[in-house]
Amino acid sequence: MRTMTERYGAYALAGNPAAPADVLLRLLALDDRSITHRLSYHAALTGEVAEAMLTHPERWVRHLLADSFTAAPELRARLLDGPASDAMAVAISPNPYRIQAPPPDEAYERLLNHEQVNVRYETVNAASTPDPRPGSAGRPRGSLLPAGGLPARMAPARRRRALATARGPRPRRTHRRLAPGHGPGRGAHRGDRPDAGGRLAPGGGGGARQAGAGPRGTPDGR
Structure with a gap:
């Protein structure tokens, strides 16, 4: 232009x-x-x-x-049929305050059995992954949406399978997050990852975007 x-x-x-x-x-x-x-x-x-x-x-x-x-979630899930590097993008998913619905269960099946450990780890910890714990139906972990915004589509058996396959950093913490009765504390947030401590600590750089912030990528870079 x-x-x-x-x-x-x-x-x-x-x-x-x-x-x-x-x-x-x-x-x-x-x-x-x-x-x-x-x-x-x-x-x-x-x-x-x-x-x-x-x-x-x-x-x-x-x-x-x-x-x-x-x-559409089904459209995003089709990226799993493309290059292997696209699986990570599907696992991370859209920003939690903008999601419409999680991918189909078949997509989760493929993500949770992916050969790359980082893909499995991000799938378990993604904010859009439905949480089957009691009292959390409809609330993606780490989401800023009110309860009832999404259906809890992932079955507990499939969630347990995630625990068995997610061999990423801090697997014990991942297990505690997903164990029945675990509350929606700070461990439930996607930002609470092994590499996030410095970024999220007081005075640390890279603060999280606030819910409702406008889209980035405008022509002037704002």
Whole structure:
């Protein structure tokens, strides 16, 4: 694009719910990260545009789809059929205050049996993973959504299987988080990971984004 005005116009068009699919595909072909980021949470992320992002040769485009809070869970789960590196993006899932529903149980089955330990670990600790503990139905662990926002779709047996396969850092802490009767304390938050202590401590860098914060990736970088 030649001017900043044209770039801002394309960014706005990427978020237009009335924009036809052929226009959105042309915007995707620009390979502009901020515009593609806006496309990733388009209100009608279906059909040709979704398929184009799903099979895109660039990994960062596919990972934007995995992080989309408007993409259907079944669509995000199909990323598991692509390159192995996409599994981590599916495991981490969208931001907790924007998720609509967890992936299908079949996707969890594949994630919890993935050959990479980090994928299994992130699946167990993802904020969007439904929690089967008593009194937690409908509340993803670490979510800022009120109770009842999501169905608790993961069966306890499958959760126990996660405990057996998640051999990542601090497996005992993972077990305590998922044990029956464990309260929704700070251990239930996705940020409470082995590498998060320094970042979340008072005065530490990289503070967590607040719920309700606007999307990043606008053309001016804000």
